[in-house]
Amino acid sequence: MENYYFKMDHLSVGYNKKALIHDICIGIKKGEIVTLIGPNGSGKSTILKSITRQLQIIGGKVYFDDQNLTSFSFRDLSTRMAVVLTERMKPELMTCHDIVATGRYPYTGRLGLLTREDEEKVEEAMRAVHAQELGSRDFNNISDGQRQRVLLARAICQEPDIIILDEPTSFLDIKHKLDLLSILRDMAKMKHITVIMSLHEIDLAQKIADKIICVKGDTISHFGRPEDIFEENMIRDLYDINNGFFDPLFGSIELPKPEGEAKTFVICGNGTGIPVFRQLQKEHTPFIAGILYTNDVDYRLARLLAADVITERPFMDISEETFQKALRVMEQCERIICTDVPVGSCNMRLGQLIEAAKKSGKMVRG
Numbered sequence: 001m002e003n004y005y006f007k008m009d010h011l012s013v014g015y016n017k018k019a020l021i022h023d024i025c026i027g028i029k030k031g032e033i034v035t036l037i038g039p040n041g042s043g044k045s046t047i048l049k050s051i052t053r054q055l056q057i058i059g060g061k062v063y064f065d066d067q068n069l070t071s072f073s074f075r076d077l078s079t080r081m082a083v084v085l086t087e088r089m090k091p092e093l094m095t096c097h098d099i100v101a102t103g104r105y106p107y108t109g110r111l112g113l114l115t116r117e118d119e120e121k122v123e124e125a126m127r128a129v130h131a132q133e134l135g136s137r138d139f140n141n142i143s144d145g146q147r148q149r150v151l152l153a154r155a156i157c158q159e160p161d162i163i164i165l166d167e168p169t170s171f172l173d174i175k176h177k178l179d180l181l182s183i184l185r186d187m188a189k190m191k192h193i194t195v196i197m198s199l200h201e202i203d204l205a206q207k208i209a210d211k212i213i214c215v216k217g218d219t220i221s222h223f224g225r226p227e228d229i230f231e232e233n234m235i236r237d238l239y240d241i242n243n244g245f246f247d248p249l250f251g252s253i254e255l256p257k258p259e260g261e262a263k264t265f266v267i268c269g270n271g272t273g274i275p276v277f278r279q280l281q282k283e284h285t286p287f288i289a290g291i292l293y294t295n296d297v298d299y300r301l302a303r304l305l306a307a308d309v310i311t312e313r314p315f316m317d318i319s320e321e322t323f324q325k326a327l328r329v330m331e332q333c334e335r336i337i338c339t340d341v342p343v344g345s346c347n348m349r350l351g352q353l354i355e356a357a358k359k360s361g362k363m364v365r366g
């Protein structure tokens with residue numbers, strides 16, 4: 001294997017001496033953000049627990065900075081590796097400040113006395129995750145999202161070389177999700193801290209990760225750059241999706257299209273159709289959309305939600321054949337929704353379609 005900072009070399013992980021996932025061979029460079037994705041119960045946490053020595057490895061080896069992970073003393077490892085796992089801690093009588101301060105313990109003497117510098121690092125870490133106001137609160141009596149932020153602060157003030165997190169965003173609201181991911185990105189890209197984490201939000205994984213590990217079955221099904229992994233069929237197979245869609249271009253999840261015969265025609269384009277498609281889908285109304293250029297943003301969604309889409313090739317005049325087809329299909333519909341799609345020289349025929357819709361008496365404004 002190449003000279004990687006963190007390596008899983010034919011690693012097998014599992015419980016009670018039985019391998020759940022085997023033959024994991026993955027190399028991670030310093031400062032990379034690597035995200036594990038995969039369905040519930042696929043083994044993401046099991047891998048993370050195994051590479052942080054919380055769980056005994058079944059086979060193979062893990063190397064960290066060219067050293068076998070098992071050869072680190074716990075004290076050495078805790079100055080270099082910060083771990084934020086999902087297991088619920090129930091510490092007695094500890095404030096959030098106390099919990100964050102434990103991140104400094106690998107650096108303090110036996111009595112665990114914090115120097116002024118340690119205290120400053122604790123405060124700084126709490127500020128970074130917007131948790132200053134939680135300092136004096138009992139760690140057992142805060143919300144799940146607040147707990148996640150406090151545990152991240154503890155990891156930050158540990159000043160690790162590598163940080164390993166299990167679903168760090170699961171309880172966070174959108175602002176704190178963005179904050180957390182920005183903090184991790186800054187740690188990785190400015191301080192060259194390596195980040196390995198599992199995420200359920202695949203849209204976020206797509207946006208933050210340098211590499212993605214897909215966990216499925218008894219092995220790693222794919223490992224690579226998000227550009228290669230986030231392909232419609234790959235995500236569909238990974239999660240066995242048969243009741244909706246994932247659009248890798250926008251990272252959006254779509255519910256399945258409404259079933260039944262489509263009696264509604266939507267004349268749209270240039271993004272004007274998207275709110276109409278979403279409304280029709282909520283009403284469970286099947287529809288046909290057109291005439292859409294295949295590079296139109298409306299087309300991206302219509303191909304997933306519409307019963308049929310009448311299309312034209314990008315930057316071409318709408319052909320007579322396409323126009324006639326749209327006219328025929330539209331005439332068979334009971335309702336025509338027309339958005340305020342702009343009409344120009346290329347799509348002049350769309351103007352004619354709108355005129356025909358007006359004359360039909362079936363047109364409503366979308």
Ligand SMILES: Nc1ncnc2c1ncn2[C@@H]1O[C@H](COP(=O)(O)OP(=O)(O)OP(=O)(O)O)[C@@H](O)[C@H]1O
Nearest residue numbers: 015016020038039040041042043044045046047215
């Ligand atoms: N302590 C344990 N002993 C035995 N089996 C376990 C133990 N913990 C988890 N498992 C099993 O190992 C498999 C993988 O679990 P794991 O928690 O690693 O999955 P995951 O991908 O993290 O799931 P999720 O996305 O739901 O968090 C599951 O079938 C789970 O039931």
